[in-house]
Amino acid sequence: MYVYSIFNMAEKKFTVLDLLNLDLSGHDALHLKCIAGRRGLPRAITSPEINRPGLALCGFYESFANNRLQLFGRGEVAYLNRLHQENSSESIKFFLESQLPCCVFTYNLEPTEEFRQIAEENCCPLLQTDLTSTEFTHRILRVFSNTFAPKTTQHGVLVEVYGIGILLNGHSGVGKSETALELVERGHRLVADDIIDIRCVNGNTLLGRGANTMISHHMEIRGLGIINISQLYGVGAIRNQKEVQLVVKLEDWDSTKTYDRLGTEQKYKELLGVKVPMIEIPVKPGRNLPIIIEAAAMNERLKNMGYNSAKDFNLNILKWIETGDAKIAYNSNDDSY
Amino acid sequence: MIEKILTVKNRAGIHARPAAIIAQTANKFQSEISITRDDATVNAKSIMGVIAMGAGYNTQLTITVEGPDESEAVAVLENLFDSKFEEE
Numbered sequence: 234m235y236v237y238s239i240f241n242m243a244e245k246k247f248t249v250l251d252l253l254n255l256d257l258s259g260h261d262a263l264h265l266k267c268i269a270g271r272r273g274l275p276r277a278i279t280s281p282e283i284n285r286p287g288l289a290l291c292g293f294y295e296s297f298a299n300n301r302l303q304l305f306g307r308g309e310v311a312y313l314n315r316l317h318q319e320n321s322s323e324s325i326k327f328f329l330e331s332q333l334p335c336c337v338f339t340y341n342l343e344p345t346e347e348f349r350q351i352a353e354e355n356c357c358p359l360l361q362t363d364l365t366s367t368e369f370t371h372r373i374l375r376v377f378s379n380t381f382a383p384k385t386t387q388h389g390v391l392v393e394v395y396g397i398g399i400l401l402n403g404h405s406g407v408g409k410s411e412t413a414l415e416l417v418e419r420g421h422r423l424v425a426d427d428i429i430d431i432r433c434v435n436g437n438t439l440l441g442r443g444a445n446t447m448i449s450h451h452m453e454i455r456g457l458g459i460i461n462i463s464q465l466y467g468v469g470a471i472r473n474q475k476e477v478q479l480v481v482k483l484e485d486w487d488s489t490k491t492y493d494r495l496g497t498e499q500k501y502k503e504l505l506g507v508k509v510p511m512i513e514i515p516v517k518p519g520r521n522l523p524i525i526i527e528a529a530a531m532n533e534r535l536k537n538m539g540y541n542s543a544k545d546f547n548l549n550i551l552k553w554i555e556t557g558d559a560k561i562a563y564n565s566n567d568d569s570y
Numbered sequence: 571m572i573e574k575i576l577t578v579k580n581r582a583g584i585h586a587r588p589a590a591i592i593a594q595t596a597n598k599f600q601s602e603i604s605i606t607r608d609d610a611t612v613n614a615k616s617i618m619g620v621i622a623m624g625a626g627y628n629t630q631l632t633i634t635v636e637g638p639d640e641s642e643a644v645a646v647l648e649n650l651f652d653s654k655f656e657e658e
Contacts, residue, residue: 388613405597405615427618444610445622453617459586 246277247380249335249358255376263372264362265337269349273356278302278334281377283370285309290316292324299331302373306366310342317345329355337373339366382432382440383505390452391424391441391475392416394530398441398475400429400509401526402502403483407516410452412483415523422472423462426452431477433505442474449473479510479533481526486515496532496543510536571636572644576651583626586617588655593617595650601637603647614647 253265253274267274284301288294290312305313316325329351335358338344344352344359352359362369390401390413401409410426417423425443432440443449450463450471463471480502492515501508512529516522532542578584584592596603596614603614607629612619614633625631635643 386610386612388616388619405613427616428612428622445624447624448618448622451618459617 246279248275248277249360250274252278252335252376253360257372257376261372261375263369263376264364265360266362267358268338268361269344269359270335270352270355270357272353273335273358276332276334276356276358278377280334281374281381283373283377286328287312289328290324294327297331299333302334303336304366304370305336305338305342305344307340307342310338310344313345313348317347322347322351325351329357333357335360337362337369339364339369378434379432382434384430384432385505386444387429387431387441387504388427389429390426391429391443391477393422393424393472393475394527395421395534397530397533398424398478399526399530400441400477400480401483402480403516404485406455407483407485408522409483410454412522412526414452414454416526417462417466417470419523419527421527422470422475423450423452424472424475425449431504433507437507439477439504439507439509440474441477477504477509479512479529481529482511482513483516483522484513486517490515495547497541497547571634572640573632573634574644574648575630575632576648578625578627578629578631579651579654580657581627582657583629584620584623586621588657589617589620591650591655592620592647595646596643599635599637599639599643599646601635601640601643603643604634606632606634 252263253267255263257263280298280301282298282301283304284298285306285308286297286303287309289297289299290309313325316322325348329348336344336352337360339362341361341363343361349359364372387400387402389403390409392399392401392413394416401412403409413423413426424441428444429441430444434440451459451461453459482502492513500511500513502511503509510533514522514525514529535542580588592605593615604611605614605620605623606612607623607625610623611634612623614620623631633644633647635647637643
C-alpha cells in the first residue's frame with residue numbers, strides 16, 4: 234500500500250484533517266467524511282491504535298484511552314439511542330470533554346442530536362464511513378501503522394534488481410549513481426537517488442522510497458547533470474517504493490583491508506532495529522560493478538530460498554576430503570585400521 | 571566537529587543553481603559535511619539532497635562539518651551563504 238502523504242521533510246503532526254485528505258483507493262480506502270465538529274479537524278492523532286468506547290460511555294473511565302480514535306459501531310450507537318430515550322447526557326458530556334482526536338461512526342450510522350450538539354460545543358470532529366466496523370478497523374490500523382512507523386533518512390541509491398531491493402551506500406563520488414544508471418540500462422528499476430526515506434513496518438520490514446516526490450526518479454550524474462529517469466527510460470524503469478533487502482557498501486579499494494573472499498560470513502547493517510544483510514564491494518577502475526551487484530542480488534534470492542552457495546560449497550569440500558581420507562585408509566598398507 | 575547555523579539570504583531560496591554550488595564547494599573538502607533543516611539531515615555533497623530540503627528565503631539551516639579541513643570548510647560555506655551564492 235502506498236500512502237501518499239503531504240508531509241514535508243520535517244516531522245509534522247498528523248491531524249484529523251490529514252486523515253481525511255489521505256489519498257487511498259481500492260482496498261485501502263476509508264470512505265470518511267466529516268459530519269460535525271469541523272472546528273476540531275486540526276486536532277492531532279498521536280496514537281496508532283483505536284478504541285471502542287463502550288466502558289467509557291457507561292461511566293467507567295479507568296484506563297480510558299482518550300488519545301485514541303474512538304470507533305462507534307452498531308452497539309455503541311444503540312447505547313447512545315438508549316441514553317437519548319432515558320434523557321441522560323452526563324456520560325456523553327464527560328466523554329466528549331476529554332481531548333479526543335475524533336469519533337468515527339461506521340455503517341453510515343448517525344449520532345443522536347445531543348451527541349452531535351455536545352461534540353460541536355467541544356470541537357470534537359465526528360466522522361462517518363459506510364464501511365463495517367471490522368473492515369474499517371483493519372484499514373485504519375494499516376494506515377496508522379504506516380503513518381506512525383519509525384522513520385530514518387539514508388544517503389544512497391535504492392534500486393530493485395531481480396526483485397531484490399538494494400540500497401547502495403558509499404561516499405560521494407564513489408559511483409553509486411553511475412552504477413544505478415547502468416543497472417537501469419540493464420533493465421532493473423530505480424526507486425530513488427540520493428535521499429531515501431526508510432520506514433519500519435511491523436517491526437521487521439523496511440520500506441524505502443524517495444524522500445521528496447518533486448525530485449523523485451531524477452538522478453544526478455557528474456558530467457551530465459540532473460536527468461529524469463522516468464522520461465529517459467520509461468515507466469518500466471522506475472518504482473515508487475521497495476523493501477530494503479540488501480545493503481551494498483561501495484568503498485574505494487583499500488589494499489590494507491581484508492575483503493570477504495568466501496561469502497560464508499554474513500555482515501549486517503542495522504536500520505531502525507532491523508538487521509539487513511550487507512556486502513562490501515571494493516571499487517577499482519575496470520571492475521564491473523553492475524554485474525557484481527546483479528550476482529549479489531541473485532545470490533540473495535537463493536539464500537532466501539534456502540540455498541547458501543558458499544556454505545554448500547564448503548560442505549561439499551568437507552565431504553570430498555572425508556572420502557579422500559577414507560580411500561587412503563582403505564588402500565594403504567597401514568594395519569592400524 | 572563544527573556546527574554552524576546559517577540563514578538563506580536569497581529571495582528565490584535554494585534552487586538548482588545554488589544547490590549545485592553548495593555541493594561542488596562541499597566536494598572540494600575531505601570532511602563529511604551535512605546540512606540539517608528542522609529534523610531532516612542531508613549530505614551536502616549531493617545536489618539532489620540539498621535541493622530536496624526545499625529551503626526558501628530566510629530558512630535557518632545547520633551545517634555540521636567533521637574532518638581534517640573542517641574549519642576551512644565552515645568558513646568557505648559561510649562566505650557562500652553570505653554572498654547569496656553570487657546571485658544578487
